Amino acid sequence: MALRKIWKNHEIPFQSVRLIHTPVMVKEVLSYLSPYKNNLFIDMTFGSGGHTKALLEAVPSLRVICLDRDPSAYSNAVELSKEFPHQIIPCLGRFSELPQLLNNLNINKNSVDGILFDFGCSSDQLDIAERGFSLSKSGPLDMRMDGNRFPDQPTALDVLLKADEHDLYKIFKIYGEEKLAKKIARAVIESRYSFREIKTTHDLAALVENINSSDHRLDKLQRPSHVATKIFQALRIFVNNELNEINYGMVLADWYLKLNGRIVTLSFHSLEDRIVKRHLTGSHDTVAGDIPLNYVSYSTCFDKNDINEIKQTSWLLTTKHVVLPSQAEVDRNPRSRSAKLRAAIKIK
Secondary structure (H helix, E strand, C coil), X not given: CXXXXXXXXXXXXXXXXXXXXXXXXXXXXXXXXXXXXXCEEEECCCCCCHHHHHHHHHXXXXXXXXXXXXXXXXXXXXXXXXXXXXXXXXXXXXXXHHHHHHHHCXXXXXXXXXXXXXXXXXXXXXXXXXXXXXXXXXXECCCCCCCCCCCCXXXXXXXXXXXXXXXXXXXXXXXXXXCCHHHHHHHHHHHCCCCCCCCEHHHHHHHHHHHCCCCCEECCCCCEECXXXXXXXXXXXXXXXXXXXXXXXXXXXXHHEEEEEEEEEEECCHHHHHHHHHHHHCCCCCECCCECCCCCCCCCCCCHHHHHHHCCCXXXXXXXXXXXXXXXXXXXCHHHCCCEEEEEEECC
């Protein structure tokens, strides 16, 4: 169903979706998900609920399972469930916890009509200094998306204080694609034995800035970008095991979607998008450089039939190319500038 028909039939203007957080590419998400009455959807990354609320206002009879690993986002889902009783089912957990959560709800394989992923860090997480995600706000180097759900989970500060130089280099190089990963890893190690310890987000940002003082980087809008951005990204991905979670989330989407069910993903950097593309197209390359995600065997030789079987995909792409936000949306919401949307239909 075309998006314009969804809005017209229910007489709900796009501007009526009023939220503190601005969800990315709402019109495109609704168009590719094509919600229909009495559908069951899973919002795998609920966050502030912008996409879910838009879905429910477009199709009032929709039911949405709202998953998020962040306790604050779970609270948002609980609050929104009061506005949409019997339509929102809040769930607290990572992608890897979804099977148990759905089992508790008696949701079985091949029973979901649509699944939405909005990967990465949410605006709420970035805007709260105490969460440690933002280098523009001084706060503790935490970066755990789960908050205090798992007290033994290492924080970003734990990684900086305890990882050896080689491991830090690998984290910065693979997860941040940082060209000065070796120098920054060495500087972190040296900081442990100096009077300039790294304790806060501003401490880390300043350390990286001192190393990259002559490096003037630009974002996709050609605006100055802080030289520590990739280091923060790398630590966040490592602390939260994000790439493995994304990979498993894509496997679960294939498992739970009905035949002809729809998937839409929003990714914000190449590592996320590469995993999604690999699953949707059946191109079994590696992710994050030299990390194989699906299989590896040094004792097995694959013949042509094996390779063809491996490359088979359950998906039919509904986007010929990756979909990017319009310039008007980027102007309204600069955080959308890196977004890439992919969509597909499950065909087997």
